[in-house]
Amino acid sequence: MLTLPVAASLHAAAYVAGTFDTKGRELMFVKQCLERRGLRVVTVDLSTSGRPSSASIHPREVARHHPQGEPAVFSKDRGTAVTAMAQAFERFVLTRRDLGGLVGAGGSGGTSLVTQGMRALPVGLPKVMVSTMASGDTRGWVGPSDICMMYSVTDVSGLNRISERVLANAAHALAGMMAHAASLPASASKPAIGLTMFGVTTPCVQALTRMLADDYDCLVFHATGVGGQSMEKLAGSGLLQGVIDVSTTEVADEIVGGVLSAGPTRMDVFARHALPYVGSCGALDMVNFGSWDSVPERFRARRLHRHNASVTLMRTTADECRAIGEFIARKLDAMQGPVRFLIPDGGVSQIDRPGQPFHDPEADRVLFAAIEANFRAGPDRQLRRLPLHINDEAFAQALASAWHEVAAPRQRARGASA
Incomplete structure (x- = not known):
């Protein structure tokens, strides 16, 4: 496959974020699509289950960015844990000097987690969210930011002829935005x-x-x-x-x-x-x-x-x-x-x-x-x-x-x- 000329020209990496304990297969597919386009990829796990992680960035590393540290994230209450992880991720992304674009995939929980970090990023930095919640009122997730919301069509649960096409399109959209930054008018x-x-x-x-x-x-x-x-x-x-x-x-x-x-x-x-x-x-x-x-x-x-x-x-x-x-x-x-x-x-x-x-x-x-x-x-x-x-x-x-x-x-x- 012909790759975009980005690997040599971009020091920035494409970040793939989500809950790898439940969406790991789908997120890794996005990673592979991006790598085939010549991009360096960093995967970030936002899981709060405590399970082993296959991502580049472990959930505990993200959780350390919460104002109260890891214990605030890994609590017994799932709702509290997810809210705290979203706050940690928001602070985490602002520390990443090589972040050139961010893509995520998930349901309502994953969408809330990833988009909170996306909203903290500057306007113009590429952001793509594949979500089961994107076919409706997306204001709560997009807010005042320039997040590209893509409806997943099928649930983000396994790879099939539909999900692969949608996830690949999201990856290629991010790669295109990173490779072809708009010239200033x-x-x-x-x-x-x-x-x-x-x-x-x-x-x-x-x-x-x-x-x-x-x-x-x-x-x-x-x-x-x-x-x-x-x-x-x-x-x-x-x-x-x-x-x-x-x-x-x-x-x-x-x-x-x-x-x-x-x-x-x-x-x-x-x-x-x-x-x-x-x-x-x-x-x-x-x-x-x-x-x-x-x-x-x-x-x-x-x-x-x-x-x-x-x-x-x-x-x-x-x-x-x-x-x-x-x-x-x-x-x-x-x-x-x-x-x-x-x-x-x-x-x-x-x-x-x-x-x-x-x-x-x-x-x-x-x-x-x-x-x-x-x-x-x-x-x-x-x-x-x-x-x-x-x-x-x-x-x-x-x-x-x-x-x-x-x-x-x-x-x-x-x-x-x-």
Whole structure:
């Protein structure tokens, strides 16, 4: 078989991970497929049964990476053991300097184990997961990462005419990604920044990207929960120079109980990394649900708006806005880098204008007051209120100007080191 020219050109290895006590035959088949393509392969056993292992990396070696060591992993309770092994594997992969790609195969347990490690790896590093769980909602396993999920069709239990084809395809996909890394586009010569957009803040973000596109590679993220998580994943991986977080709407879903929450850790990455941050209140007037019939009974008497057949919006109340504002202020106060937060007094979304269904000046006033009252100001931490609507061209210009303020020292430092 013709092999890809990777063995001589790549120092990195393909890692094959899974529970070798139950999936050893299948995982070894993947290993053999990769070796036939010219790759060096490292096998990693994530079993918690204590049985002998045929893998390059023994389960106990992985388990030592758990914060509490091996005893935390090899406990009598299987559920606890698997959870602990996943935590150990997440830390383990970050120590491997030769890891050039990662492939796994398994059922629900194996998928949870392997993908927790995959999610810890940088975006762009090849990751392929063959799973019995891949034909459905994979958000819990993929999250904000670029994991390629492949449905196993048959169970990952033995080798047959179907499983061999699927596992071989997964191995060859990983080999191809490792051998043929995408060349960087022309936009990669410009620093990348993240921007968050929702349908009702689209005019603002589109105007903003036009203003910045000559100097920045503008990466726009749809603020649907996983969108905010993806932006912050890239920020934490060092792939963004900073963000203009126009649409913090995911916070409203987290506080009130909508379907597009990015979780309680939204914005926490900026407390760990001193990146420039410019933010605003985009679409904090709404909480998201699915179709009209999917709205929980406790919300049926609220102010609802049918956005389309699949999306129903609910207006946030003054009390909810107060909680949302306090949440955002706490996150802003914890940020380590320069901060500018701009408040649009004229409304926070396309449907928060006079005559529009979510226009509620009192709820907005409570939101803005909560942010302002709890915000910790400083020389490079500023809150600004503007007599503008979020989709006004002048508000986009103010966001662009704020970005240039916080990014300027970073750009000067880059220029001095060049």
